[in-house]
Amino acid sequence: MRRFLLLSILLIALCALAWQRGALHVDDRNLPWTPLQAEQAPNWLTGYKLARFEDDTPACLRFLEDSRLNFSPLEDRTTGAGCGFQDAVRIESGALDYSGTFSLSCPMAASLAVFQRHDLQDAARSMLGSTVTRIDHYGSYACRNLYGRDRGRRSEHATANAFDFAGVRLADGRHISVAANWSADTAEGRFLHEIHDRACRYFPTVLGPDYNAAHSGHFHLDRRGRFPVCH
Numbered sequence: 001m002r003r004f005l006l007l008s009i010l011l012i013a014l015c016a017l018a019w020q021r022g023a024l025h026v027d028d029r030n031l032p033w034t035p036l037q038a039e040q041a042p043n044w045l046t047g048y049k050l051a052r053f054e055d056d057t058p059a060c061l062r063f064l065e066d067s068r069l070n071f072s073p074l075e076d077r078t079t080g081a082g083c084g085f086q087d088a089v090r091i092e093s094g095a096l097d098y099s100g101t102f103s104l105s106c107p108m109a110a111s112l113a114v115f116q117r118h119d120l121q122d123a124a125r126s127m128l129g130s131t132v133t134r135i136d137h138y139g140s141y142a143c144r145n146l147y148g149r150d151r152g153r154r155s156e157h158a159t160a161n162a163f164d165f166a167g168v169r170l171a172d173g174r175h176i177s178v179a180a181n182w183s184a185d186t187a188e189g190r191f192l193h194e195i196h197d198r199a200c201r202y203f204p205t206v207l208g209p210d211y212n213a214a215h216s217g218h219f220h221l222d223r224r225g226r227f228p229v230c231h
């Protein structure tokens with residue numbers, strides 16, 4: 001085991017030296033220390049690079065500026081016990097429209113930007129033969145406890161760290177909603193299952209209708225926790 005570890009370290013060191021001297025070419029998006037680029041197709045490092053925004057707000061804001069989101073930074077604020085947000089942005093629109101403006105933490109906004117630009121549109125084109133023009137949602141920031149209970153832990157919505165995805169509108173006029181189409185054995189239903197699974201690449205927590213009745217009409221997306229939850 002020790003020999004294997006030493007050989008692995010030596011191999012990594014040799015590869016790094018070869019890359020530094022130009023003898024080895026590696027695409028920037030496959031290097032863990034290079035910035036995430038909005039236009040680049042996601043890969044195995046995208047989730048890691050999104051997580052780095054948690055501790056690097058300037059880099060996160062630069063990423064959003066290069067994305068297709070129209071946003072404005074929000075002042076940090078506390079709105080109640082365990083409620084408020086830091087380093088959040090107000091999102092108006094972008095390459096897609098939304099059913100209403102909303103506020104998100106910068107890392108959540110960056111995750112949404114990657115998801116909708118690459119996976120959401122890709123799935124719509126390949127599975128439905130159309131493109132998404134609008135995302136319908138049930139909001140993001142709300143000072144409340146989990147499930148709106150009087151007592152208990154605060155929801156991730158209380159810190160603008162969650163987004164409730166309800167459905168999409170397509171360029172061909174179709175309206176696809178989680179509430180109406182999730183359980184249907186149709187192209188629209190399969191599309192919703194596909195984008196639910198793809199969202200798990202960028203959001204550590206993804207909860208949908210198969211999780212519980214409280215999520216029967218939407219996908220709850222948030223960036224809480226070290227261990228991914230995808231239901």
